[in-house]
Amino acid sequence: MPRPLWAGAISFGLVTIPVKIVSATEDHDVHFHRVHLTDMGRVRTRKVCELDGEVVSQDEIGKGYEIAKGETVPVTDEELDQMPLPTAKAIEIAAFVDADSIDPVRISDSYYLAADGQVAAKPYTLLRKALERSSKVAVAKFAWHGRERLGLLRIREGAIVLHSMKWPDEVRSPDELAPREVEVGEDEIKQALQLAEQMTIADLSGFHDEYREALEGIIASKAEGKPLPSPAEDGKPEKGEVVDLMAALNASVKAAEESRGERGENATVHEMRPSKKTARKAPAKKTAASKKSTASKKTAAKKRSAS
Structure with a gap:
């Protein structure tokens, strides 16, 4: 399990659930060092006091809030830990809401909440099952x-996930960004x-960081003394170029169909000719033999009736 970032408890009414917070995500970015281009030496950042110009060690650095120009109030970590807040050492559930009511723009970092000890197993499972059956999320x-935050609790693959959220007044309005009505x-x-x-797909598992892969390719090429990969061609229209929107959509649909293997040829419709009605056959003419047979039958019938 990753190293815990925080230890405390979930407060669910009168139920207390001891938990540890671990990060739910990993950083796979390529990180660069700042170097001196002349000799490739590392460039370090020194923490210097602006008053005496002395380099300050980490043990000598604390927190302070400037209340006026030149006047700063120091605040210690101990004082922050002793603040009269119920959330200082607890994740206090305040409400339950429908997941659809949460604007994704407010969701920030994600963490897993791990049960801390055997005593936490039953209340942890209780909260997990309650969230699963209610189809709601906990706020x-x-x-x-160093600050109070708003969080969102939900279930992911049997574990409780904590998403830190922005407060309502931290989300900017997009009113000024929307284009004029067209x-x-x-x-x-x-x-x-x-x-x-x-373009609809079932899941996102097929996505990967192409930028990181390209960057790693550049680093590997330079380390091995090989030529750098050729840059990708930019097929996007230049700024200011007028694009036929309908033509672009049609081309995009065609490209999407081809990428999904839907290259079937267009069906050809043939006009069907009307079928000719079959002429009714005229009844066959009676032959002499048939006339004689009919006359014989009539004579025999008369004799039977006379007798």
Whole structure:
């Protein structure tokens, strides 16, 4: 299990669940060092006091809040730990809401909550099953990195996940960013929906970080003294170029169909000719033999009736 980042408890009404917080994600980014280009020596950042110009060690660094120009109030970690907040050492569940009511723009970092000890197993399972059956998510408050935060609790593969969230006043309004209202044709909307349908996939497992792979390729080439990979061609239109939206949508739909292996030829419709009605055959003419046979039958019938 990854190293715990925090230890405390979930407060669920009168139920207390001891938990540890571990990160739910990993950083796979390629990190660069700052170097001196002349000799490739590492460039270090020194923490210097602006008043006496002396380099300060980590033990001599603390927190302070500037209340006025030149006047700073020091605040210690002990004072922060002793703040009169119920969320100082607990993740306090405040409410339950429908998952659809949470705007994704408010969701920030993600963490797993691990049961801390055997005593936490039963209440942890109780909360997990309650969240699973209710199909809701829990909204909680907790203290983290020197401030109180809003959190979201949900279930992922049998584990309780904590998502830190932005407060409502931390989310900017997009009103000024939306473009002016323009008219879009119904055919264009239908074509866009068709493109979205063609691009629909079942899951995201096939995605990978192509930028990181390309960056690692550049580093490997330079380390081995090989030529750098050729840059990818930019097929996007230049800024200011007018694009036929409908033509672009049609081309996009066609490309999406080809990428999914749907290259079937267009069906050809042939006009069907009307079928000729079959002429009714005229009844066959009676022959002499048939006339004689009919006359004989009539004579025999008369004799039977006379007798």
